[in-house]
Amino acid sequence: MSSYSNWNTFEEEEEEEEEEQDASIEVDIAERDNVIFAVDATLPMHETDENGISHFSGALRCAARFLQNKIVQSESDLMGLVFFGTNESHNEQGFKHIYVQYDLDVPDVDRILDLEKLANNRDKVSTEIGSSDDYSLAEVFWTCSNLFSAGGQKVSTKRIFLITHNDSPHTGNLTLQRNARVRAQDLQDLGISIELFPVEIGNNSFKFDVFFQDLPGVVGAGEDSAEVPASASRKYEEMQKKILRRETKKRTTFRVPLHLHEGLTIGVKGYNLVLEQRKGNYTYLDRRTNAEVRTVTTWACSATAQSLLPTDMKSYWVYGGQKVVFTKSEVNGIKYFGDPGLVLLGFKDRHALKFKYNVKHAAFIYPDESEYTGSTSVFAHFLERLSIRGKIAICRLIARRNAAPRLVALLPQKGCVDKNGDEIPCGFHVIYLPFEDDNRRIPASTASQISPEHTDLAKEVVHSLVIKNYDAANYENPVLQKHYNNLQAIALRRDFAEEIDDTTLPRTEAMHKRAGDRIRDFKQALGEQEEDEVVVEQPKTKRVKAVDGGQKRSKSDVDLSESAFRAKCKDGKLSSFTVAQLSEFLLSKDRKPAKKKSDLIRQIEEYFEA
Known part of the structure; x- marks a missing residue:
C-alpha cells in the first residue's frame, strides 16, 4: 500500500492562518548535499592550457568557486577534497598515493582562501604532494565512502565529483579494474553517485565508453540512465561551467x-x-556580545494577560458580522480534500x-x-x-x-x-x-481611436527595438549580485567588492541608433515637439589627454559593424573598443558577455575562429 498519505508529517502542526502555501515548497528541503571532489593529481593534469592554467589548478579553482556558491545558497551542505595519483599519502586507511586535503565539512572562509592559494602555487603542490601513477581507483572510492560515513548525515544526498584525464584507469590490470567496479557498485548500493568531469589534454580525446560507461553509479552510464555524462573539458572555464551546472542537487517538489x-x-x-532566488535571512545578534539570539513567541489573553498554550486557543472567521468559532480538528477537516x-x-x-x-x-x-x-x-x-x-x-x-x-x-x-x-x-x-x-473582468477601454498611420509608425518603433534571441540566462539579478559580492568581499577579507554588470540597464546608445529616426517620426506625427538634442547617458570615464594636439574620437563615430570587429580581431586591436561595445556585439550574436574586458576579447576571438 502506498505511503503517500503520510507525506509531509510536519504539516500536522497548526500554523497561523495565512495564505495557503502552494506546491512549490520543496518537500526534501531538509536534505543536505554532501559533495567530495576527487581530483586526479598525476603529471598530465599539471600541464597548462592555452591560458597558462594547469588542469589541476583549474580543478582547485572550481572547487573554491563551488564553496563560495555553497556559502551563499546552502551553507549547511558539506564538501570534501581528495587527491589521487599523488606521491605523498594522507588518509586514515593508509592507502598509498591518496591524499585527503579536506574532510567532509561545511564550507568556510579559511578553506576557500587556502584553496585559492593552493591553486595559484604550483611549486607548493608539486613539492608537498607530488605525482604518481601507482594508485588504485577502488581505494579512492573506499576513501570517499569512509568520509561520507564519518559525516553522519542520515538524510542527505552524496555525490563524488571525479575529475580526471584518464579514460581507462589501470589499463592491462584486470584485477584493479574489477576492484574499482566492485567498489563503485558498493557506492551505488549506499546511495552515492559518481559524477564524472573528464579532461582532455592535447590531442587525446576522452573516450567515455572505454571504462566509465560500464562503471556502476556513474551519472550517464547504463542504458536506463535519465542523465547524460558531462562532456570533456579542455580549458578551466569549460570545466567550471560544467561543475556549476551540476552544483545544485535536484530536489523534488x-x-x-x-x-x-x-x-x-x-x-x-x-x-x-x-x-525566484532570494537573499538569505539575516540573523539577530546581541549587540554587546555578538552572540546569536533566540526568538521566542508567546500568546497572551487580551483580557487577563495570562499566557496561553496552543491547546487553549481556537480560531474564528467573521461571517455576516458574527464570529464563527472553529476548533483545531474542525479546521483540519475543512482543509482536507483528500490524499x-x-x-x-x-x-x-x-x-x-x-x-x-x-x-x-x-x-x-x-x-x-x-x-x-x-x-x-x-x-x-x-x-x-x-x-x-x-x-x-x-x-x-x-x-x-x-x-x-x-x-x-x-x-x-x-x-x-x-x-x-x-x-x-x-x-x-x-x-x-x-x-x-x-478570472478578472477587465472594463472596456474608453481610449480614442488611433489612426492606421500612427499604428504603423508605432509598430516600426516596436519592431526596431525587439530583442533578438532573448535568453533569460543572459540577465542576472543585480540586487543579488551586489548583495553577495559585498558579503563575499567582507568574508574573504578583500579590499573591494567586484563590480557588478547590471544587464537590466537600457542600452540607450544602441536603442537610439536602432530606433532614433522612427521615434522622431512617431513623435512628429503625434504633434509633439522634437528636442534639439538627444542626450545619451554614458558611464563616467576617466578623460584621456589627446596626443600631438589631436582630438579624441567620439564614441558615436566608431564603426560597430561585424566587419569592423572582424578587422580589429585580425589585427589584434579589439582592445580599442570599450567594454560596452564589446558586450553589445556579443549580445547581438546571442552570446552571454563576460565581465572583464580581457574575457570579452577572448569571447569575440573564439566567435570569429568558429
Whole structure:
C-alpha cells in the first residue's frame, strides 16, 4: 500500500492562518548535499592550457568557486577534497598515493582562501604532494565512502565529483579494474553517485565508453540512465561551467501517485523549473556580545494577560458580522480534500491551452519507480500517445497533505537536444489552470481611436527595438549580485567588492541608433515637439589627454559593424573598443558577455575562429 498519505508529517502542526502555501515548497528541503571532489593529481593534469592554467589548478579553482556558491545558497551542505595519483599519502586507511586535503565539512572562509592559494602555487603542490601513477581507483572510492560515513548525515544526498584525464584507469590490470567496479557498485548500493568531469589534454580525446560507461553509479552510464555524462573539458572555464551546472542537487517538489484509471496507478515526482532566488535571512545578534539570539513567541489573553498554550486557543472567521468559532480538528477537516495525488479527468486539444491560463510557474514531472514498479514504461507510452495525437491531459492535483486541490494541464514534451547542445528532458509540464474565481473582468477601454498611420509608425518603433534571441540566462539579478559580492568581499577579507554588470540597464546608445529616426517620426506625427538634442547617458570615464594636439574620437563615430570587429580581431586591436561595445556585439550574436574586458576579447576571438 502506498505511503503517500503520510507525506509531509510536519504539516500536522497548526500554523497561523495565512495564505495557503502552494506546491512549490520543496518537500526534501531538509536534505543536505554532501559533495567530495576527487581530483586526479598525476603529471598530465599539471600541464597548462592555452591560458597558462594547469588542469589541476583549474580543478582547485572550481572547487573554491563551488564553496563560495555553497556559502551563499546552502551553507549547511558539506564538501570534501581528495587527491589521487599523488606521491605523498594522507588518509586514515593508509592507502598509498591518496591524499585527503579536506574532510567532509561545511564550507568556510579559511578553506576557500587556502584553496585559492593552493591553486595559484604550483611549486607548493608539486613539492608537498607530488605525482604518481601507482594508485588504485577502488581505494579512492573506499576513501570517499569512509568520509561520507564519518559525516553522519542520515538524510542527505552524496555525490563524488571525479575529475580526471584518464579514460581507462589501470589499463592491462584486470584485477584493479574489477576492484574499482566492485567498489563503485558498493557506492551505488549506499546511495552515492559518481559524477564524472573528464579532461582532455592535447590531442587525446576522452573516450567515455572505454571504462566509465560500464562503471556502476556513474551519472550517464547504463542504458536506463535519465542523465547524460558531462562532456570533456579542455580549458578551466569549460570545466567550471560544467561543475556549476551540476552544483545544485535536484530536489523534488512533490511525489504523488498518478491515477490514470481505476486499478491503473503509477508514481510521478515533480520539480520546479523556475523558482525566484532570494537573499538569505539575516540573523539577530546581541549587540554587546555578538552572540546569536533566540526568538521566542508567546500568546497572551487580551483580557487577563495570562499566557496561553496552543491547546487553549481556537480560531474564528467573521461571517455576516458574527464570529464563527472553529476548533483545531474542525479546521483540519475543512482543509482536507483528500490524499495527495494526481487524478486524470479527461483530455483536450493542445491548442485549447491558452497562454493566459498560466496563473503561476509550471512544474515538471518524471516517472517515479520507488512506489509503483513499471511507472516508467506506462509514463513513456502515455507521453508518446498524447504527443502523437496533439492532446493535453486535464487532472486534479493535491500536491501534499492538507494542500488545496488544483486543476492542472499535463503538457507533453518529448526529449531532444537543442541548438546549443543542451538536453531537453522528456516529461510533462504541469500547467496550473485558473478557477472561475480567479478570472478578472477587465472594463472596456474608453481610449480614442488611433489612426492606421500612427499604428504603423508605432509598430516600426516596436519592431526596431525587439530583442533578438532573448535568453533569460543572459540577465542576472543585480540586487543579488551586489548583495553577495559585498558579503563575499567582507568574508574573504578583500579590499573591494567586484563590480557588478547590471544587464537590466537600457542600452540607450544602441536603442537610439536602432530606433532614433522612427521615434522622431512617431513623435512628429503625434504633434509633439522634437528636442534639439538627444542626450545619451554614458558611464563616467576617466578623460584621456589627446596626443600631438589631436582630438579624441567620439564614441558615436566608431564603426560597430561585424566587419569592423572582424578587422580589429585580425589585427589584434579589439582592445580599442570599450567594454560596452564589446558586450553589445556579443549580445547581438546571442552570446552571454563576460565581465572583464580581457574575457570579452577572448569571447569575440573564439566567435570569429568558429
